Amino acid sequence: MYFAALRAALVAILALHASWAQALVFAVNEGVTYRVPPEQIAARYAAIAADLSKLLKQPVTVEPVGAYPTLRQGLAAKSYDIAMVHPAHLSIVAMKQSGYKLIAVTKGFQNYSANFLVKADSPLKTLNDLKDKRLGAPDEDSITSWMVRATLRDALGDAQLVKYSYTRYQDAVPFFVENNLTQAGATASGSVIKDWQAKGGRILAKSKPVPIKHLIAAPSLSAEQVAALRDYFVNLDASDEGKKKLEPIKLQGFAAYDEAALLQLGAWLGL
Structure with missing residues (x-):
């Protein structure tokens, strides 16, 4: 036992x-x-x-x-x-x-959303105006860029109608726009968006939140x-x-x- x-x-x-x-x-x-x-x-x-x-x-x-x-x-x-x-x-x-x-x-x-940034005096008024234009965006495989492409697909019918310049870090996106390397930029970083607007930059559009x-x-x-x-x-x-x-x-x-x-x-x- x-x-x-x-x-x-x-x-x-x-x-x-x-x-x-x-x-x-x-x-x-x-x-x-x-x-x-x-x-x-x-x-x-x-x-x-x-x-x-x-x-x-x-x-x-x-x-x-x-x-x-x-x-x-x-x-x-x-x-x-x-x-x-x-x-x-x-x-x-x-x-x-x-x-x-x-x-x-x-x-x-x-409610993470991609924001499309343009200069205050940009002639772009809607996402449709991005056709054949160049857009600065974060890493191509980032969730932000997936959201950007889905949003542009909805607006233009084909996300590839926009030319992309990808950068590894989100806070590098405004540099593209400020220095006329791209006509617009896209970011979902709250601090980047806040800083952009504080400097007088404009938000062209926002993506669906994810x-x-x-x-x-x-x-x-x-x-x-x-x-x-x-x-x-x-x-x-x-x-x-x-x-x-x-x-x-x-x-x-x-x-x-x-x-x-x-x-x-x-x-x-x-x-």
Whole structure:
């Protein structure tokens, strides 16, 4: 009897150890058009990762993923159990093609819109006037540029009727317009837009809003685990302790969002 009980206890301990030995990967991407050193990201998310380890009863390791091709490959291979994805088009593709489930979107980024910038004295009055003109825009594979092209497709019937000059960083876009390298520019950066208007620049048009910075879960996680993750993240800003954990990642918090509506926006983007 004693040995049977001891054996059962050992089996339970080994099972628990095996569970904890298999770490879950929490991939974090903060975009390509912002200057965020990847080495800072793991430390920023350390407190949240510790909470997730307790919640899911498995260790959770933070894996910063800066390059979009790497992120694409990892999501397609379902290498990430949880992912914080800045570019909405990549998380939407992961949900559409790889079975990922939406956990939450980021507060403050639910109405992310591309703004089309022109000089105050520009003769351009509508998006239709951009036909055959040159437009400065962020990285070609940034969510901003996907939104720009979808908006111009709606306005002109074909996004390729506009000539594009792409730059890696959003804050470089006004330089194109100011120095007459392009007739217009496009950005979704709030600080860039505010600065442009403060200098007397004009906003020609805005794109349809798209929520960005999505938290998604791999199909390997159960519905119960996804629900637990959603409850954790959505309520993170409801306590002082949670707010302290949000401070290092410089986010207000997270909000629930309808996955079907997000997939519809993906269709608009051309995904």
